[in-house]
Amino acid sequence: MIAEAAKDTLRQRGIRLTRQRQLLLDLLDKSGQHLDAEALYQMAHQKDPKLNRVTVYRTLKLLKEGGLVDELDLMHYTGDQHYYETRTKQEHAHIICLRCGKVEEFYGDPLHKLRRQVESMFGFQILIARTEVGGYCAHCQVLRSQEVELARRTLAEAGAVEGRKPARKKSS
Amino acid sequence: MIAEAAKDTLRQRGIRLTRQRQLLLDLLDKSGQHLDAEALYQMAHQKDPKLNRVTVYRTLKLLKEGGLVDELDLMHYTGDQHYYETRTKQEHAHIICLRCGKVEEFYGDPLHKLRRQVESMFGFQILIARTEVGGYCAHCQVLRSQEVELARRTLAEAGAVEGRKPARKKSS
DNA sequence: GTTAGTGCAAACCTTTTGCAGCTCT
DNA sequence: AGAGCTGCAAAAGGTTTGCACTAAC
Numbered sequence: 001m002i003a004e005a006a007k008d009t010l011r012q013r014g015i016r017l018t019r020q021r022q023l024l025l026d027l028l029d030k031s032g033q034h035l036d037a038e039a040l041y042q043m044a045h046q047k048d049p050k051l052n053r054v055t056v057y058r059t060l061k062l063l064k065e066g067g068l069v070d071e072l073d074l075m076h077y078t079g080d081q082h083y084y085e086t087r088t089k090q091e092h093a094h095i096i097c098l099r100c101g102k103v104e105e106f107y108g109d110p111l112h113k114l115r116r117q118v119e120s121m122f123g124f125q126i127l128i129a130r131t132e133v134g135g136y137c138a139h140c141q142v143l144r145s146q147e148v149e150l151a152r153r154t155l156a157e158a159g160a161v162e163g164r165k166p167a168r169k170k171s172s
Numbered sequence: 173m174i175a176e177a178a179k180d181t182l183r184q185r186g187i188r189l190t191r192q193r194q195l196l197l198d199l200l201d202k203s204g205q206h207l208d209a210e211a212l213y214q215m216a217h218q219k220d221p222k223l224n225r226v227t228v229y230r231t232l233k234l235l236k237e238g239g240l241v242d243e244l245d246l247m248h249y250t251g252d253q254h255y256y257e258t259r260t261k262q263e264h265a266h267i268i269c270l271r272c273g274k275v276e277e278f279y280g281d282p283l284h285k286l287r288r289q290v291e292s293m294f295g296f297q298i299l300i301a302r303t304e305v306g307g308y309c310a311h312c313q314v315l316r317s318q319e320v321e322l323a324r325r326t327l328a329e330a331g332a333v334e335g336r337k338p339a340r341k342k343s344s
Numbered sequence: 345g346t347t348a349g350t351g352c353a354a355a356c357c358t359t360t361t362g363c364a365g366c367t368c369t
Numbered sequence: 370a371g372a373g374c375t376g377c378a379a380a381a382g383g384t385t386t387g388c389a390c391t392a393a394c
Binding site: 071073075080098106109110111113114115118122126127131134135136138 | 282285289299306310
Binding site for chain 2: 347348349350351352358359
């Protein structure tokens, strides 16, 4: 369980493990990934009605600065909020379908190569890296092209109707 | 000049090329890269005092949706605003120094490979991809370690002072 | 002449801050 | 005991929206 490791890390840094922080850490850890502050707040608030939204923001900031969670924005698919996931697994890219919102994760060589090249080419010390890709998933590509086709026809129809209206008075 | 191509694209889509849009497009095109909405507004507003901030936001949104500019956030180095650059050059990653704010651009194989792998592995149709890397540039690594060392010493000193204070009443 | 686009003001949403009181160690 | 943390209310920062007027085609 990641939350335990995170708690140790925090303890070692002399950061207090309050009831609220433990709850948030556990929720972040368990509940899948890509929670935004509001979603996390809702979950936490349900378990502890006294817990305030502000505490969620402060905790997330703390964890982010401590390198315990990573911040994403998933191409702002749903808005301008940020998403968080515990930093455990290998580095990975996030692939977001801009139609259905599904998020895939990509682990692979190119990410490591990129990292190594950036380090050696620029003498750069990398602390965080993130790759986000937006587009249409296999399923939505079909649906998307149907939608576009429909829109095209609707427009053409409207155009035809317009064409039937009395012509611009020029010949009248 | 990119702005011209962009203008053609817009015209073809039946989007009106207003005075304001032309100005914004030209500014985006010329003035280096990584402008945020406010910076772009300041520049535009200087040339055309009637031009409103809202128009900047609306134009950026239009250009972004049309794939003519890319939106970045440069690891939120300076805050939560977004940055924009015209989409012309090859795909590239942005490397941001979290100490001095310098932004480097990385062009390279790993980016293409990543793209190709995502397309083939997931059957994904990519519309936008972005990679941002945060850390310390070669120059700032040195300065950073000095800063950390200084902080460490300052803390140790404070700790020493604290140590001289009457001990926790246990032996008293 | 239409319809899209602009400016203005006001709203909106997410996140941060100031401060008094509470709590972990 | 006391610094660190929380909750509450209020502010901030960035961006969007409603509406009447203006301008591009």
